Amino acid sequence: MNTYGLATIVKNEEITAGIWKMELAASEIAHTAEPGQFIMLYPLDKRNLLARPTSLSAISEKSVTIVYRIAGKGTKQFSQLQKNDSIRIMGPLGNGFTLPDQATKSIVVGGGLGIPPLLELSNRNSKSCCFWWADAISLINTLRGMKVDIHKRKPVLANRIGGYSGPGIMPVALRMVYEVCHSVDVPVIGMGGISIYEDDNTFIFASLRTAGD
Ligand SMILES: Cc1cc2nc3c(=O)[nH]c(=O)nc-3n(C[C@H](O)[C@H](O)[C@H](O)COP(=O)(O)OP(=O)(O)OC[C@H]3O[C@@H](n4cnc5c(N)ncnc54)[C@H](O)[C@@H]3O)c2cc1C
Structure with missing residues (x-):
């Protein structure tokens, strides 16, 4: 109605x-x-x-x-x-979209302001994912983290949650760069947790389509 x-x-x-x-x-x-x-x-x-x-x-x-x-x-x-x-x-x-069968894997592709309505469509199907056009992708820089000062009994960051970086996140960044490089054709800029020069090369290795094969 x-x-x-x-x-x-x-x-x-x-x-x-x-x-x-x-x-x-x-x-x-x-x-x-x-x-x-x-x-x-x-x-x-x-x-x-x-x-x-x-x-x-x-x-x-x-x-x-x-x-x-x-x-x-x-x-x-x-x-x-x-x-x-x-x-x-x-x-x-309006008529709305025809919802795909829940068992069907679907990829929803849109561009510009055509993307927002696709987000709800994508939410309705656990097997679907939503893409939009990008010239390049950068990931991951930091992960969302939190730190608590237990003596003061309050979060250290004013916003409570903030970007966490450092060598500890590098395996996560590498995994994500590896997975994304194997899923898309656009350039991927890998970053996050790099502390020594070998880390740069490790990102390059992870981005190779043949990495680990
Ligand atoms: C089904 C449907 C869904 C939509 N969904 C979205 C959505 O999800 N998100 C979204 O952002 N938009 C959406 N739109 C578009 C959105 O409705 C319009 O952008 C909006 O109505 C513009 O209203 P406005 O009052 O801001 O612009 P208006 O003032 O009506 O101007 C619209 C355009 O006309 C130009 N214009 C105005 N007056 C003149 C004049 N005298 N001479 C020359 N040019 C003029 C303006 O510069 C502007 O580019 C949708 C449209 C439809 C039909």
Whole structure:
């Protein structure tokens, strides 16, 4: 069923230059929405009469998430919305994607803003993975880690979680470089945990298609 009403902003953040991700509390829409469907968002300034269509990139129990590019007046206004603000929306609309059989392995490929709606499609099938075009891939630099000062009984990092590097992560970095180099054809930049010059050569070895054969 298609619903029209006010939705509350849960989160609205710029994820890269000019591209924003907005989560909206909209449980009625979330209950019926399917991957590939879209919602209409009404600009706050009533002089912009028409609602703007935006695809759903994630659907959870009580909320839906969209990823949008600032193209003109309407999307500019959306980017100014803050947590707990309200916006008029309507949806879900459109036919949605045909979901692949759960037993089928599928690769979902998209580009640009065609990617966000594929993420929910990919989530629905545990055997699928989602790709987008890249000229090169760099990995892994650091792993997300945490350190606790047990005497002060609090995390050492102000953000609690941060990038952890050093020789200890190199076997993980190597494994990932090896696996990715054997899965994609674009250049791969291997980094993470390098401390001596032999480590560079080890990354080069791992990147060889014949490594370990
Ligand atoms: C089904 C569907 C799903 C979509 N999903 C997404 C999505 O997931 N993410 C996303 O980012 N976008 C999506 N879009 C596109 C999105 O709807 C538009 O980018 C959005 O409506 C633009 O609204 P706006 O008010 O920001 O831009 P507008 O102000 O309407 O401007 C749109 C374009 O027209 C140009 N323009 C405006 N006025 C003039 C003028 N007078 N003269 C010349 N040019 C002008 C602007 O520069 C801009 O390039 C989707 C569209 C559809 C149809």
